[in-house]
Amino acid sequence: MSALYKFSQVGKVFSAPGETLEILKDISLVVEEGEALAIVGASGSGKSTLLHLMGALDTPSTGAVFFDGQDMAHMTPDQKAAFRNRTLGFVFQFHHLLPEFSAVENVAMPAIIGGERQSVIMTKAREMLERVGLSARMESKISTLSGGERQRVAIARAVLMRPRVLLADEPTGNLDEGTGAQVGTLMNELNRELGMTLVVVTHNRELAAGMGRTLELKAGTLYEKNVA
Template identity: 80%
Template structure:
């Protein structure tokens, strides 16, 4: 595997009236292409902030976050938008699906926004829904789907364009244990089948144990973590 992300002495602070909150400092991390990585930690430890840095949704206060050897802070806003659309897939605890559209239309949305023709994208979106076990729900409105089905739609949407990286923030946080395990299995399968890098931040230790490698963010630093 080759080096994909490299964090070099990365720190992050948030400034507010009368206070400066230091989330972490001097984070050094390498994420290899194709690996499945879990990051765990207490609420407020900065797990989601790490993911946002990987997703070009935020920039470090100090240090460098590089993707494929390129300092992401040097990307222009348009380059960051293109990077998020073409290179990354995102899955969040709250699925952020559009309720007025069908499951099929939601899955197709990133490609359509990216300029693809709707008629060309819909067959691919339907095939991806079949891949996640929702072929019979493709034309259903989001409001009629269960929580687990909605999260599978969100995953199908995230991987439609075959991203190099899938970033998942508490993807099982709103699901029961059985459904959460099914979503975890699906993420692992997509990681292997599509060869994409998978980074998951989670409180779910069972989900974390399914990944190739684990890290814990604690007191502003990263530590290797075994879930065996």
């Protein structure tokens, strides 16, 4: 494996009226291409901020974040948009699906918006829904799906274009234990099958234990974490 992400002494500060909040402190991190990494920590520890830096949704206050050798701070807005559309897949605690559309329409929509040919993408969307175990629910409206089914649709949407990286922010946070375990297993299978890098921030100890490596974010600093 080779280094895909590199954090070099990254700090992140948020300013609020009358105070300054230091969320990340001198973070140095290498994420290898193809690995499955979990980042755990208490609420407010900066896990989502770290993920946003990886996703080009935010920039560090100090230090630099490199992706495949490129300083992400030097990306133009158009380059960042293309990076998020083509290179990354995102899965969140709240699935952000459109309830008035079917499962297959939700999976296909970002790619169609990105300019892909609709007939080709709809075929790929159906294939991906079959892969995540939803072949019988493709035409179902999102409002009729269970929480676990909705998260599977969100994962199918995130990996439809075979991204190099899947970023997941508390992907099992709204699911029961059994359904959460199924979602975790699915993400690990896709990590291996597609060769994509998987980075998950989570409170879920079992989900973290299923990843190849776990780090804990505590007081703005990363530590190696044994979750066995």
